[in-house]
Amino acid sequence: MSDRIYVRTDGKMEVLMAKSFDDEQEDVLQKLIAEHPDLVSGGQIRPENPLRWILITREQGIAEELGVGNRWAVDHLLIDQDARPTLVEVKRRKNPEVRRAVVGQLLEYAAHARRSWDIDDLRRTFEARDGWENELRGLLDASDASDADDLGPTADEFWQEVGTNLRASNLRLLIVSDEIPDSLTRVVEFLNEQMRDVDVLAVEVKRYMGGRRETFVPRVIGRSAKPGASSGGAGGILTMDEIVARFPDGSVREAVQQLIKHARDAGATFEPGSRGFSIRMKCSVWPQPVTVAWLYPPSVTSGWMKTRHFSFGAAIFDYDPPPPAGLRDLLQQYAREFENDSYTHDASSKGVVASYAEPDDAARHVDTLIARLRRVLTGLKALEPAGEAGQP
DSSP states (O other), X not given: OOOEXXXXXXXXXXXXXXXXXXTSOHHHHHHHHHHOGGGGOHHHHOTTSOOOEEEEEEEEEEESSTTSOEEEEEEEEEEXXXXXXXEEEEOOTTSGGGTTHHHHHHHHHHHHHHHHOOHHHHHHHHHTSTTHHHHHHHHTTOTTOSSGGGHHHHHHHHHHHHHHHHHXXXXXXXXXXXXXXXXXXXXXXXXXXXOSSOEEEEEEEEEXXXXXXXXXXXXXXXXXXXXXXGGSSGGGOOOHHHHHHTSOTTHHHHHHHHHHHHHHHTXXXXXXXXXXXXXXXXXXXSSSOEEEEEEOOTTOOOOSTTOOSEEEEEOOTTOSSOOOHXXXXXXXXXXXXXXXXXXXXXXXXXXXXXXXXXXXXXXHTHHHHHHHHHHHHHHHHHOOOTTOTTOO
């Protein structure tokens, strides 16, 4: 490595030379990640709301199925403030596995972890660490809690959401190395572009040394490979305000704002992306929020799958296991409401039943769209698991 960093302090210039990890154990880089999880650069992965982490443990065991002994171990298990599990595998640049084998390794880990990990066990592992209360409180922005009782319910909800994300395979896979080869970059970008619920990213951590100073510079690879990322800001993800501002001023933008307002009043959440945003609702019978609408500014010619412009419908019909009957029936009825409208067009694809309206048509019929959206959101919120209806 011949690159270097120049640091000027009080008029004095200091040169830091690149220093590889080749002459050290792979465990050195692993320890750095364990002690400083921020080295995997949550700000580069999600610039608009930087990811923060807690480390559950190093060498988290993974079994082939629940209740049997562990067969593998992932280098680090991190969880971010959104309760999303992140599996981290560390390889030095000279390790031949850093080229392609590590990708298959992580995918195998993820496939078995979602079935074999028990959330209560993960929680006990984390809470066995010294200072776990402060770590969790900091992650959940509960540092101003007046007493320990304030942490309990928040912690319970957090771990419940971790379990939901794990069962739904809503995971993040990170490959960390001091140098990411081009062959691995291409594989990571392809997987991250194609996979729906799992992010596959690489993080290159370069080390520079000079005198008693040691500096680490992380670089995330793969985030910009998500579809349409080139149209976004840093990292490709726009904020809700940025997306709304891309709709033309007047009736179209007012329609977007009205849909957002009524969806928010109904308890929905929003998922901004690089081209538009989706409207989602949590329900007790499905492990992850259910998407019921996708909205894109007129400058975006195509959205996720075949959705575009103002799209309404659902996308969970090809899941395994399939959605329960009550959820499926509610979403099918909702999607059918748009099929015979003179101003809507088919946007369905594999596993997706949806229709879209052109921006001007959506603005003219916004009252109808709002009414249908509110009905399905209310219905999703009211769904109860089989056998629990009517219970006190």
